[in-house]
Amino acid sequence: MRRTNGLRWLLLILVVLALAACGGTADDGSEEAADATTAAETSKAVGAAPEAKADCGAVKGEAEGARIAYMPPATEFPYYIAIGEGIKAKAAEIGYETFMLAPQSGADIEGQMGMIQDVLTQEVDGIVLSTHDEKAAAPLVKQAVEQNIAVVIVNSDIADFPTPVHGVVGYRQRPGTHKLGEYAIDLVDGKAKVGLIEGQPGYHSTERIGGFVDAIEGEPGMEIVASQPGGWNVEGGNKTATDMLQAHPEITMIMTANDYMSIGANKAAKALGRDDVIILGNDGDTQALEEIYSGDWEATVNTTPFEMGGKVLEVMQGCLGKEFDEFYVETPTQIVDKENALEYLQQPQRLHPKPSKEY
Numbered sequence: 001m002r003r004t005n006g007l008r009w010l011l012l013i014l015v016v017l018a019l020a021a022c023g024g025t026a027d028d029g030s031e032e033a034a035d036a037t038t039a040a041e042t043s044k045a046v047g048a049a050p051e052a053k054a055d056c057g058a059v060k061g062e063a064e065g066a067r068i069a070y071m072p073p074a075t076e077f078p079y080y081i082a083i084g085e086g087i088k089a090k091a092a093e094i095g096y097e098t099f100m101l102a103p104q105s106g107a108d109i110e111g112q113m114g115m116i117q118d119v120l121t122q123e124v125d126g127i128v129l130s131t132h133d134e135k136a137a138a139p140l141v142k143q144a145v146e147q148n149i150a151v152v153i154v155n156s157d158i159a160d161f162p163t164p165v166h167g168v169v170g171y172r173q174r175p176g177t178h179k180l181g182e183y184a185i186d187l188v189d190g191k192a193k194v195g196l197i198e199g200q201p202g203y204h205s206t207e208r209i210g211g212f213v214d215a216i217e218g219e220p221g222m223e224i225v226a227s228q229p230g231g232w233n234v235e236g237g238n239k240t241a242t243d244m245l246q247a248h249p250e251i252t253m254i255m256t257a258n259d260y261m262s263i264g265a266n267k268a269a270k271a272l273g274r275d276d277v278i279i280l281g282n283d284g285d286t287q288a289l290e291e292i293y294s295g296d297w298e299a300t301v302n303t304t305p306f307e308m309g310g311k312v313l314e315v316m317q318g319c320l321g322k323e324f325d326e327f328y329v330e331t332p333t334q335i336v337d338k339e340n341a342l343e344y345l346q347q348p349q350r351l352h353p354k355p356s357k358e359y
C-alpha cells in the first residue's frame with residue numbers, strides 16, 4: 001500500500017508540475033500576444049510599420065512630373081470624388097498628371113480588380129488605391145510593387161495590408177467612431193436601443209462599427225438589438241433600416257458605417273413615421289452635413305476627404321522622391337452635429353459636391 005500511495009503521490013506531483021508548465025506557456029503566449037498588439041498599436045500611432053512597408057527607394061518614378069492613377073472602389077460615392085478633387089487640386093499645384101479609374105458600384109470588386117490589371121499595363125508612376133476587398137487586391141498590389149510602381153492606400157488606417165505597400169493615408173477609423181459612441185451616450189444619457197448598419201464585410205466596416213461598439217458596450221442602458229449590412233449606399237441603408245425598424249420597433253438609435261447609409265436610414269425612419277429615431281453616420285459627405293444642419297438627423301464623424309486627397313498626393317510625391325520613410329499618415333476627424341455643421345458648409349472649397357445653396 002505504501003508503495004502504491006507513493007506512486008500516486010509521485011504521479012500527482014508530476015501532473016501538477018505539467019499543469020504549471022502548461023499554464024506558464026499560456027501566460028508567456030498571452031504576454032507575447034499582448035506585446036505584439038501593443039507594438040502594432042504603437043506602430044500605427046507613430047506612423048511606422050516596417051513589416052508592411054514597401055521600399056520607396058526602389059520606385060521607378062521621380063518626384064517631378066509624375067503620372068498617378070487614383071483608383072477608388074466606386075464612382076457612386078461622392079466621398080471618393082471629394083478625395084479625387086483634393087488629389088486634382090494638389091496635382092495642379094505640384095505639376096502631376098492624375099486620372100481616376102473606378103467601377104460605378106462599390107459592390108463590383110471584380111470590376112475594380114480588372115481596372116487595376118489594366119493600369120499595370122500602362123505607364124504610371126504611382127497608384128493611389130482604396131478598395132473594399134484588400135485580399136482580392138493584394139496579388140495585384142504585389143505585382144505593382146514588383147514593377148516598382150509606388151502604391152499608397154487612401155481612406156484607411158490599415159497597418160497590415162495583405163502585401164507590403166509604400167504608405168497609408170487616412171483617419172483612424174475605430175477611434176473616430178469611438179468618439180461617436182461617446183457622443184451617443186451623452187446624447188441619450190446612456191439609454192438607447194441601438195441598430196447598427198454595417199458596410200460590406202471587410203476592414204473598413206469592421207473598424208467603424210467596432211469603434212462605436214467599443215464605446216457603448218460598457219453602458220448597461222445602451223443595448224444593441226440588431227446589426228445588419230447595408231451595402232455602403234443610400235438604397236441599402238434605406239432597405240436595411242426599413243427592415244430593421246419593422247422587425248425591432250423598439251429601436252431608438254441607428255448608427256451606420258457611412259453617411260450614405262445614414263441618409264437612407266433617415267429616409268426609412270421618416271417614411272415609417274419614426275421621427276424619434278436618432279441617426280448617426282460616418283464620413284462628412286456634403287449632403288449629410290446639409291441634412292444634419294437642417295435637423296433631419298443627428299451627427300456624423302467628419303473625416304475631411306478633400307484634405308485627405310491633398311495629403312495622399314503629398315505622400316506619393318515624397319515616396320517618388322525617395323524621401324518618405326514613414327508608413328501611416330493620419331488625417332483629422334471631428335464630430336459634426338447641428339451646432340457646428342455650418343462651419344463646414346460655409347467653406348464650400350473644402351467640399352465635393354458643393355453645398356446645394358450658399359450658407
